[in-house]
Amino acid sequence: MSEGLVAVLDWIAILCLLAGALLSLVAAVGLIRFPDLLSRMHTAAKPQVLGMLLVLVGIGLRLIPVEETNVFNAGTLLLVGLFQVVTIPVAGHIAARVGYRTGRIRADLLTRDELAERLERRRGEESG
């Protein structure tokens, strides 16, 4: 592989890694800054997914010029990405659900709450 191409790949990789790290930083700031559980969930689960994917892409690009491993090492990165993407929503959903059901949300921050309407309705059906 030519020197020039390696340099270009390196720079793209560096940009990806930096962007990923920045997004993770944003997630951390959001965690501190947002007042209630549900909005915190957004920053905890979200910019971080994209950030992690970007970091993985960056690492993958760095791996391409390495002689003996080449692109084939990207398999592990692919797995990391795949399982993160598939599992983060599960954890997020459970946390959000438990938080909601136990009332650890700030209702004053919600403009509209259709789930509350439904739970209310259901409660009405059960008692009536």
Next chain:
Amino acid sequence: MTDRKTAKKAKAAALRRRLGKVQVPVALGMTLVWMLLFNAFQPRWESLGLFVLGFLVSVAIMLVFPLPPIVPGFRFHPLPLVRMVLHIAGKMFTASFRVTAWVFSPGEVHSSVIAMRLRTHSDLMLVCTAIASSIIPGTVIVEVSRDEWTMYLHVLGAADEKGIEDARADVMELERLIVRALGTREDIEMLEAASPSGKESV
């Protein structure tokens, strides 16, 4: 003596029954994961051994922990699949910027919990739509009701009617793309049948 024989036969029958439950596509998928784990996609002889070993391990896992099959499973439509992946990736980027802007803008961010009734009635499509909308920044699944095929989403920043409607349209679009890309023919028909009246979402 005969006791032993019948016991052996019963054992063999049980094993055969379990072997019959092995789902080959799932086993192949697990083999793929195994090969990715061990970097088996290099042109060398060990790769073949890793493939065989991976397949045996997958079969063993399915024998020990049998799971009911997922019916009807995925159908892959290549072109819509590419469209879906590009759409989700693009949304992730734009929505990340939006969330970042909210993080650094002062004041409280208002949001809403909205109900989204899906147009297709398939477990797999529900799961895929839920995962996709969870991955895109700005929406979190709070609750899923399977008997009503409704997802309850917490939408960050949806503080007025317009924001809520936009979020709704986004999720609808996401569902459409996912069903087009991964759904069975019945799913797609269902989607199309529901689409004209799909505007009423609650």
